[in-house]
Amino acid sequence: MDYQFKEIEQKWQQYWAEHRTFRADTTSNKPKYYVLDMFPYPSGAGLHVGHPLGYIASDIFSRYKRLKGFNVLHPMGYDSFGLPAEQYAIQTGQHPAVTTEANVATYRRQLDQIGFSFDWSREVRTSDPAYYKWTQWIFMQLFNSWYNLETNKAEDISTLIEKFNAAGNSEVKAVCDEDTLDFMPSDWANFSEEEKQTELLKYRLTYLKESTVNWCPALGTVLANDEVKDGFSERGGHPVEQKKMMQWSMRISAYAERLLQGLDAIDWPEPIKEMQRNWIGKSVGASVKFSVARGASSGAVPDADRQTQCDIEVFTTRVDTIFGVSFIVLAPEHELVAHLTTDGQRSSVENYIAQTKKKSELDRMADTKTVSGAFTGSYVINPVNQEKVPIWIADYVLAGYGTGAVMGVPSGDQRDWLFATHFNLPIIQILDAQKDIAIEADATKQGKYINSGFINGLSYAEAIAKLNDWLVEEKVGRPKVNYRMRDAIFGRQRYWGEPIPVYFKDGLPYLINEEELPLVLPEIDKYLPTESGEPPLGRATDWTYDNEYEYELSTMPGWAGSSWYWYRYMDAHNNDAFASEEAVAYWKDVDLYIGGAEHATGHLLYSRFWNKFLKDLGHVQEEEPFKKLINQGMIQGRSNFVYRIIDSEGKGTNQFVSYGLRKDFKTSALHVDVNIVENDVLNIEKFKAFRPEFAAAEFILENGRYVCGVEVEKMSKSKFNVVNPDDLIRSYGADTLRMYEMFLGPLEQSKPWNTNGIEGVFKFLRKFWRLFHNEEWAFHVNDSIPSKAELKALHKIIKKVQDDIERFSFNTSVSSFMIAVNELTDLKCKNRQVLEDLVIVLSPYAPHICEELWSLLGNENLSTATYPTFNPEYLAEDTFAYPISVNGKMKMNLDMSLALDENGVRELVLANEQVKGYLEGKEPKKLIFVKGKIVNIVV
């Protein structure tokens, strides 16, 4: 029979499901290998062709590893909490759980028909209470932990309390809030329960913190940055304001250094590591206190406050330039600004602050050219030389980074230089190697210091060391490492997320009992915030702890459930632990993780954080969760256009002109559904049915066809360029889709989707099928002894595919399969032995057709087969058609024995008549010979 992909694919998908073929087994004595895909959010739009790209690659890898004798864990699940389901619920009143369930069913159906070898018995859904029980449990562990900088790991909060009991907090080295009290053991003992809890909260790894959020009063809700555009909500266009709010936060900053160091040990793409390094943003420098000078300038009456001692702390990476400071700049939002502003400067400072507030964050960042700022009227004393230096405010200083204050050194920093030049502030040269500081700043670290008091004559390294010691000695500063990364906000004022297992008593948060987990999401009448502006959970009735205390009304953010899910797959149905100790000990970590690069600083960073935390507590074994990471490229949409002719009045007509002829007319381009276009040629009949208004359309054709225009855009419904895998599977089958997606190009490269070449892959599979059949489509192989040529073709592909898969070059193996099948077809190979091995080698790519042929060959269960061993002997050659080049230009090929050495080759080459012709009687100066590669004659 001809290749009947529909029957074959259905049959084997059913077989795999019934036989639980891909169930991973924790008791196996084979080596383990864990292949993980980033699990999808089940959106209402279903799967598009971009999704499976990574899944196909990981599936090929998993199937290959099974053939290579590994015990492979290859699971799949759903990141099923999220905003779109909630949005939909608000609009329709449908419970998000219901729509999510329906979407999951669609995804499952679509995934199943591609023939993935997932172990579905381990499926997880983050919105399942049996799953989020453990997300909540991890939250509780974080709440009950603090970060000990002495042991450099998280510890149970009880060890902190012991320290408080024994010695108060002066000796405690912890990552904590900045406003901790100083207390002695006796103080601690006398603290009330509330005071103790308040203090402990400042050390807990998850804690409450006042944060600024985008608050939209009209919608009564907090918005993500994405949902705000130019100060207005994207939905509805209502004004959005900044509002301070108590929010749950995760002390990820405690792990900054370990997150940074850990990158060196993992096999990830360098650009992703670089992104994480930048995100963590380590800078080494010093923090220096500048004390505010008493009595401000311009005859202003100093108020009583200003008389009190007050310091401005700055962070700098160039403490060596401190003698060159000619001004200090605070962020306009800095808390001391109002306090420091003199009456004389008040109006201009307030003006400036008002202006800054008006600028959107984007404007403020985009405009690096305009210099702006305002003088506060106050001064600080530079601690190193007692110089009086003016305090300014400017919006280039950010409140959120460092201390929100910088020292201005115009000779060494171009931005400071521009500021000083604009406002006429002094520019002091500090290094003898600095040049042309009248024209621009020179940030050199070369040369010796000048105009720099006690560091005059020193080099950069000497100066830094001396200053750091001096700062500590004089108690005006210290060396400091600063990280850009800030703690992660861990609450959302939404419904469709994990409830936070916390209740409030006397305004303080307490954990619920572990036995009470999961804290199940309560039913509510509407998915909107309450009238008083509380999160949707405020609508729940009879939802209190112990019938008394109010629960936390925020839910966890989207990244909570995805920050540990790979462990759940190890032991998905465990009710007593997130995964059993034995399961974690067996599977350990993810060997290969495939997913999109867009998660570089979100999911991939948070996951590493939670993993390190769980490691500190002894719940998991590895410091890093994902050993190797591969990013698949984004599949873009390829939009097609038709060109409607515009009449003299500017109105669209009924006529459409083909792409090549559109220049002769006035036209407007219209998106046309890519599914009615083939190889950029429009199917006119389908187009007429596309929309009623096109039913009577007329066409100006070129070469008898209507050619469409093309543009690469993001895949989206509104652009009619979404390609759904279902249609392709219907016309070509899953095996063709799988191979075609791989054939498209390198996995990691982003590329537009186009189906132009899919026929070629389909033809290949038919040709492959025909290898096993005779002219009448009857199954036909023989048991003859394989010829040398057949074995050569086979072993070439055995080696090629294994090399390709191991370097994730899937596109090149598809080409090689085509070559192998072409060769074997030409050889009229019907040999059972050869074809059987070929089936195994191809099976990771096209599993259905291979299972069918495998069973026709009389075998059972292809996934338990063994990948054939490559034998280099079959590829060995006696002779080689050496390319002969003259002066580096290839001229001809000459067959010569591979046994020949340079002298033998030289003799043969120079004696050759054709070569003589090329030399035109000239004496060769030199002959380059690379064995098995090339001969080059230099004249």
Place this chain on the structure above:
RNA sequence: GCUCAGAUGGUGGAACUGGUAGACACGCAGGACUUAAAAUCCUGUGCCCUUUAAAGGCGUGCGGGUUCGAUUCCCGCUCUGAGUACCA
């Protein structure tokens, strides 16, 4: 602006450590089979010159360099894509 990735025929791409550029496909052209179409098969297909062939010239974004030899290494530039945002 900075960082990273990339640029190869009409198209997707191949060439893995510097050694025959354009594998494999798509498309296109021509042919076979067919009443016809589909399917299948065969041939050709980087560009230029040439009636054809042989032969030749030019060719991996642009300009240089290293080398017997460069798509590959180095320097400078242009463009495209992604990320990031005044980080003190």
